[in-house]
Amino acid sequence: MATSILVPPETEQEYLTLTGKISLALAFFVLVRAALxxxxxxxxxxxxxxxxxxxxxxxxxxxxxxxxxxxxxxISRLGFWTLTFDDEYVDYVSSFSLRVTCHVLIFGTIMLAICGDSRWFVELIAPYQITNALQVLLGVAAAAHGTSILWKLREEDLDE
Structure with missing residues (x-):
């Protein structure tokens, strides 16, 4: 059974902010590699x-x-790896960003699955590889994750 660690909300928020920045840096890296x-x-x-x-x-x-x-x-191991937190707002921001990321990935994957064999899609992507399309999808998902975290945490700072 995991032991509960009492963590101040500021620490959880700082960790989540750092996670958002890492997601944006990763998104930028993946998108730049696709452009390269x-x-x-x-x-x-x-x-x-x-x-x-x-x-x-x-x-x-x-x-x-x-x-x-x-x-x-x-932060407890569960919170560190699954991004679940004791503070209600930080946990809400975390789950919101994960839902946004999941929806971006699902929508993008469905579009690739449905349109992947379509003539117009093949002609559009012909100069590139399917790997590039997947890199762009991953980059957009990581950007959505980081942006939604930083945006929601910014909203809380503006309310205070």
Whole structure:
């Protein structure tokens, strides 16, 4: 049986904010990698800029990930891995962002499943690989997760 750890709501909110930032950094990384694979001219300034942005985003993601590890001892294991919290509003924001992410992934997957063999879709995606479409879907889902967390937590700060 898991022991309950009393954690101040501010700590839970700080951890959730960090989770939102990690999601946005991950989304940026995945979307930049998709754009990199779609760029044909590897000697262009755009390709170099995208590569640099990719490097910066992965470093930022790692730094935020290491920062989030300090919360492992403060938040129960269940809350750390499943994003469930004792504070009602933080738990609401967490579950809301996870629902938004789930809906984005389900809608995107349904669209790929339904339209994947359609002639217009194949012609639209022909210059690219299906991997790029999946990267974009993953990037949009991660961006939706991070944005919904930071937006809802911002709303609470504005109300106070």
């Amino acid at each position: 694979s779609m760029t044909n001219d590897t000697d262009s300034a755009i390709y170099f800029s995208l590569g640099l942005a990719s490097l910066v985003s992965v470093i930022y993601c790692v730094v935020l990930g290491v920062k989030s590890m300090k919360f492992a001892k403060n």
